[in-house]
Amino acid sequence: MLLEIDNLYVNYKSYWYTLKVLNGVWLKVEKGERVGIIGESGSGKTTLLKTILRVLPQNGIISKGEIRYDGRNILKLSDSELAKIRRKEIGMIFQDPMAALNPVFKIRDQLYDILKYKMTTEGHNPSSKELYEESLRIFNDVRLPDPDRVLESYPFQLSGGMRQRVMIAMALASAGKLLLADEPTTNLDVTIQDQILKLIHRLVVEKNLSIILVSHALGMVYQMTDKVYVLYAGDIMEEAETRKMFNKPKHPYTQLLIASTPRLSSVGVGEGIRGKLPDYRNPPAGCRFAPRCPYVMDKCINTKPSRIQLSAEHTVSCYLYD
């Protein structure tokens, strides 16, 4: 087991109120496994990834839970141990490369910074020629054309697809074991998205990385992963092997979500899901999907359903299967 999250609670505190976002999240990632997390925007997907790297904003409080990475509890590590993991083992591709890259430094400065830090801590002080060669190597990895121009550019001078490739190159420089990808293609056109996904897929296989791919684009998760978790309003609703999840979803939320996705082969989409995400200041006490669920029962409202193991590769949290 590479990563195991158990009973994780994360709140965002402000002066007036507390947003209770993650509500006992659990998750397992094996070595080399490709894991997807799906759910609507605002369901806590990004918060979960940020918690794994412990890069939550200052008001984000981890109130309970455990994140075991390679046998160690990430939540108890010292800053220097954590820095080592971020530097060499876990890399993250952020959603919006324009926001993640520094707008006032050239790509060269930002990339060299990462490479230099990494090499120096390995006890080797790189010359600028070595840094340049290493940059060319990793740019070649992500199939970035015209690397010399890219190095001399500021982020705004690159196209969206190229910025995302730069981001992936940077993330890979520090992802030795696990890659966290947070909606890696949301702002890209479909033809570019396809190129980027194939690129990530190839790199993950080549380097035998584990990946957690977070997305609300279900097709992407279907194509790229072995196992899927459904996250709704901070709760894991269902876990299953990818084909099983998309062919035979069990949780009402998953069923409605998948039925809502437009298909190419047929006309007609499901009726969608009424209502909206709950208010995190005062979330439902029981199942967090209860207010929107067409099959809601009395017990759903008061107590949170526990995990039910349907088969070896399928787990659901819903009273319908009790």
Place this chain on the structure above:
Amino acid sequence: MQDDIILNVSDLKKYFNTAEGVVRAVDGVSFNIRYGETLALVGESGSGKTTTGHVIMGFYSPDDGKIIYKNRYDLSAPMKKRPLELKRDIQIVFQDPGTSLNPKRLVKDIISLPLLIHKTIDKRRIYDKVAELLEYVGLSEEFMFKYPHELGGGEKQLVAVARALAPQPSFIILDESTSALDVSSQAKVLNTLVKIQKELQLTYLLITHDLGVVRNISQRVMIMYLGKIYEEAPTEKFFKSPMHPYTQMLLSSIPTLSEEDEKIKPKGIESIGEIPSAVKPPNGCRFHTRCPFAKPVCSQRDPPDIVLDSNHIVRCWLYE
């Protein structure tokens, strides 16, 4: 002009002057829309699809070309010169309801504004009408007294749809109207759009990059790339036998959700390259820089319109 055509666009051009040079956003586009149909205008960012829609709306006047609406109105005249009845008849639903709805107004005020401007209804009955419009898009009367921030994304977009319906238009431009929404709320909006179109006999111009949405609500599809239209076909045919290499590339790039969908994707073509700058578009066929089947002629001359059958048109040298 035929009687069943509501909008006729011919050789439309719209250029923008920028610091880098002249951007040829729309560069010679011609098409017809028939009464009661949904025509999808599909393209990637920078293809000029939104500019086309906005020129029809009157946000910009075209540099060249003609737009004739309902056989009698000339839409190439500037917005200010359009008669009120024409403005009433063409409405638009924007991409992001978070920014297209005034955050400081109640839903009832948002929807009643066009009613007041166009005086389509007696003032005393105005809130009855608002309630009726809300019910029409599947929202209850209680929504009248809510602010946009109290609504979910899908509900907000439905309010925007109700606002567009308020002045009783016959033509609505849907400018990426569902792309900012989650699939769960997108489904509701799509179903509502289909329902009201049937009941009110509306005509839609659907501007989108999402071919899944196209499949579900449109009857005809046009593919736009760098300011030009390269393929035009009825939806069924479009998905069954896409002809232009760009269309094939687009379709093959979609991440699908099932085996059946996977079968529809064209084989033997892979997405490469990026859309070039619209300041210096490639000569000849503008797609030739990314086309795996490009021939010498493709980079020299514009491809001709090739009519495969009465309503499937492709502009590509391969089919010459």
